[in-house]
Amino acid sequence: MDIKRKSPFIEEVNIKVGDSKVITSNSELAPAYTKKQLLEEQKQETFSIFNIxxxxxxxxxxxNDLYxxxxxxxxxxxxxxxxxxxxxxxxxFMQEIYGNVL
Incomplete structure (x- = not known):
């Protein structure tokens, strides 16, 4: 008995190495991220992380001042x-807090 288990998600996605498009059986051509787009997105994430x-x-x-x-x-x-x-x-008391701490 030959039973094959396949993931429906993986089954519907076809990707060619080096291609700039992702093809799914349920949709039309969708653009893939370019290396430049990925690097730009990483820069934006890094910038927001450094602000935290x-x-x-x-x-x-x-x-600490309030306590x-x-x-x-x-x-x-x-x-x-x-x-x-x-x-x-x-x-x-609230006036003291706002005047001295906040």
Whole structure:
């Protein structure tokens, strides 16, 4: 008994080495990437990857500054209308955060 298993996807794709077109049985000719197009796409991906660490550093520093600021105010009691470490309300605390950290 001769049983052959074939992938339908692979079965429908015909590629010739060195050809600039990909032919599938379900479609017309579709252009393949050229070497120049692939290199350009890789440059764009590399550029965006290098931007990530700088953005991460900025976010990380801001987070550390925020945590340090909150730690300084930890234990300060809530006081309606308060604006100091003797007692502060929510809106005054947010003003302090935006004025000193963000």
């Amino acid at each position: 660490p700088e953005t991460f550093r900025q976010i990380s520093k801001r987070s 340090a600021f909150i730690d300084n105010w930890y234990g300060t009691p809530y006081r309606l209308g308060g604006t100091s470490r003797r007692g502060i309300d929510c809106s005054a």
